[in-house]
Amino acid sequence: MPTASELKPLYRQMQLIRRLEEEAARAYAQGKIGGFLHLYIGQEAAGVGALAALEKNDYVITTYRDHGIAIAKGMSPRSLMAELWGKDTGCSRGLGGSMHLFDSKNRMLGGYGIVGGHIPLAAGVAFASKYRDLKEVTLCFFGDGAVSIAGFHEALSLAALWKLPIVFICENNEYSMGTPLSRTMSVDDASKKAPGYGIPGDQFRADDVLDVRDRIRIAVDRARNESMPTLVELRTYRFRGHSMSDPGKYRTPEELEERKQKDPVHRARELLLKLGEKEESIKALEAEIEAEVEDAIKFADESPEPKMDLLEPTTYDGPFAA
Amino acid sequence: MATRNIRYREALREAMMEEMEKDSTIFLMGEEVGYYQGAYKVSEGMIEKFGPKRVIDAPIVEGGFAGIGVGAAMTGLRPIIEFMTWNFSAVAFDQILNNAAKVRQMSGGQFKCPIVFRGPNASARQVGSQHSHAMEHFYATVPGLKVVAPAFPADAKGLMKAAIRDDNPVLVMESETLYSVKGDVPDELEGGEIVPLGKAKVVQEGTDVTIVAYSRMTHVALEAAAALAKENISAEVVDLRSLRPLDEGTIVASVRKTHRCVIVHEGWPYGGVGAEITDRVQRLAFDSLDAPILRVTTLDVPMPYNAKLEQLCIPQTPRVIAAVKRVMARRSN
Numbered sequence: 313m314p315t316a317s318e319l320k321p322l323y324r325q326m327q328l329i330r331r332l333e334e335e336a337a338r339a340y341a342q343g344k345i346g347g348f349l350h351l352y353i354g355q356e357a358a359g360v361g362a363l364a365a366l367e368k369n370d371y372v373i374t375t376y377r378d379h380g381i382a383i384a385k386g387m388s389p390r391s392l393m394a395e396l397w398g399k400d401t402g403c404s405r406g407l408g409g410s411m412h413l414f415d416s417k418n419r420m421l422g423g424y425g426i427v428g429g430h431i432p433l434a435a436g437v438a439f440a441s442k443y444r445d446l447k448e449v450t451l452c453f454f455g456d457g458a459v460s461i462a463g464f465h466e467a468l469s470l471a472a473l474w475k476l477p478i479v480f481i482c483e484n485n486e487y488s489m490g491t492p493l494s495r496t497m498s499v500d501d502a503s504k505k506a507p508g509y510g511i512p513g514d515q516f517r518a519d520d521v522l523d524v525r526d527r528i529r530i531a532v533d534r535a536r537n538e539s540m541p542t543l544v545e546l547r548t549y550r551f552r553g554h555s556m557s558d559p560g561k562y563r564t565p566e567e568l569e570e571r572k573q574k575d576p577v578h579r580a581r582e583l584l585l586k587l588g589e590k591e592e593s594i595k596a597l598e599a600e601i602e603a604e605v606e607d608a609i610k611f612a613d614e615s616p617e618p619k620m621d622l623l624e625p626t627t628y629d630g631p632f633a634a
Numbered sequence: 635m636a637t638r639n640i641r642y643r644e645a646l647r648e649a650m651m652e653e654m655e656k657d658s659t660i661f662l663m664g665e666e667v668g669y670y671q672g673a674y675k676v677s678e679g680m681i682e683k684f685g686p687k688r689v690i691d692a693p694i695v696e697g698g699f700a701g702i703g704v705g706a707a708m709t710g711l712r713p714i715i716e717f718m719t720w721n722f723s724a725v726a727f728d729q730i731l732n733n734a735a736k737v738r739q740m741s742g743g744q745f746k747c748p749i750v751f752r753g754p755n756a757s758a759r760q761v762g763s764q765h766s767h768a769m770e771h772f773y774a775t776v777p778g779l780k781v782v783a784p785a786f787p788a789d790a791k792g793l794m795k796a797a798i799r800d801d802n803p804v805l806v807m808e809s810e811t812l813y814s815v816k817g818d819v820p821d822e823l824e825g826g827e828i829v830p831l832g833k834a835k836v837v838q839e840g841t842d843v844t845i846v847a848y849s850r851m852t853h854v855a856l857e858a859a860a861a862l863a864k865e866n867i868s869a870e871v872v873d874l875r876s877l878r879p880l881d882e883g884t885i886v887a888s889v890r891k892t893h894r895c896v897i898v899h900e901g902w903p904y905g906g907v908g909a910e911i912t913d914r915v916q917r918l919a920f921d922s923l924d925a926p927i928l929r930v931t932t933l934d935v936p937m938p939y940n941a942k943l944e945q946l947c948i949p950q951t952p953r954v955i956a957a958v959k960r961v962m963a964r965r966s967n
């Protein structure tokens with residue numbers, strides 16, 4: 313049996329991500345956030361559970377749906393919200409935006425906007441760890457929409473060939489933007505592609521955050537101890553559209569309602585109660601989260617915009633010309 | 635200064651090996667770079683010296699190993715990624731454009747990408763339309779990248795060293811048709827001989843016309859200048875060496891002296907390095923110009939296989955001479 317004390321910090325992360333993103337959606341509607349905003353709402357157990365299997369020096373890299381992963385890897389809410397607001401105090405100083413959250417201190421190597429383009433890059437991070445004989449593991453997230461593109465296959469092919477310490481995690485939320493799985497994939501489970509590369513695969517539902525942690529830990533241990541990659545498919549579901557401009561008309565209200573009944577954040581809360589955590593103590597935790605979210609919004613609102621003189625030194629390291 | 639006469643490919647190899655001896659984070663990765671000794675023998679002997687951990691044979695997956703290089707560069711290594719030819723970098727374009735060139739800026743400066751991409755570029759001999767691309771025009775437009783294209787062994791060595799030491803992605807455009815060309819290369823000095831990125835060189839002084847070129851076309855330009863000298867036309871030849879950063883100072887100073895400019899490069903005329911130079915010269919030296927700026931480029935068609943047609947498509951000495959004579963027709967005397 314799990315204990316309330318191990319679940320509580322994970323519930324805290326999930327609820328924090330949920331609340332930050334709900335407020336981000338509101339701020340988007342108010343025009344405080346521009347461009348694209350891809351919400352993780354509904355998928356929190358995947359990122360939070362998987363990252364709970366890591367050690368501090370391990371790396372994570374993901375797609376443009378990156379808010380949850382960034383927070384789970386230790387990014388501060390202030391840093392996240394200021395970035396969404398495009399402010400100089402944001403993690404990427406307002407130059408990256410929602411899709412490009414980076415946090416070098418916490419080894420969050422970014423959110424990337426080209427589907428599949430970051431998967432070879434992730435293999436390179438694992439390559440570097442192995443090259444230097446460091447026992448670090450890289451976790452690489454991508455969606456089910458990425459398993460058709462070359463970058464996915466090339467990265468798996470090379471990671472398998474060179475036995476790199478990496479775990480490839482396909483967050484299968486059943487829709488590649490607006491197209492259901494049945495019309496994008498020839499198999500019903502992305503991890504079925506693992507045997508073709510001679511590496512282990514795993515597949516399970518990412519509803520229970522502790523279950524995700526424990527199953528991903530098997531793959532993380534395999535990467536760390538045997539330097540062997542794994543391909544995992546996590547079955548999950550996003551409650552919101554692909555991005556803010558997507559009303560999600562390609563799925564029925566009944567389907568969405570049924571999935572919301574299995575909300576991983578509520579599930580973790582109920583489990584906490586079952587494990588003996590008091591309602592008042594959870595409420596106190598939630599109040600703490602509310603204060604943190606409020607503080608992050610205020611911080612983002614009040615932060616300065618980046619200045620033009622930031623552009624040159626961030627385009628090149630050191631002098632452009634001799 | 636003591637020099638040795640070595641081939642262009644040996645100069646590139648010496649640069650890589652000398653830097654690799656000093657810094658264990660540098661590795662070479664690409665197709666056939668190891669046990670095969672390099673498709674064009676640039677990396678000959680390197681696997682014997684550094685072993686398969688640092689001279690790494692990759693399968694035919696340019697996008698994949700270009701991406702591996704970027705990820706490794708972001709986390710502290712200094713990769714040298716070889717494309718068997720730059721033609722094949724087309725399938726790795728996303729990695730270079732979206733990841734290598736952008737990661738520093740989109741992370742707000744948190745990450746850098748000290749990586750070298752290298753290989754032969756532009757036409758070889760009768761390798762057809764898919765293997766004859768001059769790819770530098772695509773890459774030189776991208777902020778975040780640096781692009782060099784040496785013409786001589788000394789610059790090949792010096793620029794390769796500078797590229798390896800630079801903390802940004804640097805693309806080294808070599809040439810299959812230059813690999814066997816010999817030239818004097820300075821002996822290794824204390825601290826290493828480098829050629830700074832972004833510095834052009836006047837390789838022949840002249841007074842009547844400036845011919846701007848790079849890579850193999852510098853040799854064509856020099857041939858043309860020698861022929862023109864016999865007709866009492868004094869051509870100054872500027873070898874760009876770096877395409878980005880572009881040394882507009884050296885180009886403009888030369889045009890201010892000669893009042894005429896002809897640009898020679900492989901690759902198509904639409905856009906490209908020649909168009910960029912034309913823009914800068916007309917902006918920065920407008921009052922000095924006595925004639926329109928002309929470009930001598932590969933013709934605006936895919937490269938044909940037929941040997942005669944191919945030679946007609948690639949810039950040749952007679953076309954450079956003809957262009958120079960056209961701008962000289964406006965000589966005021």
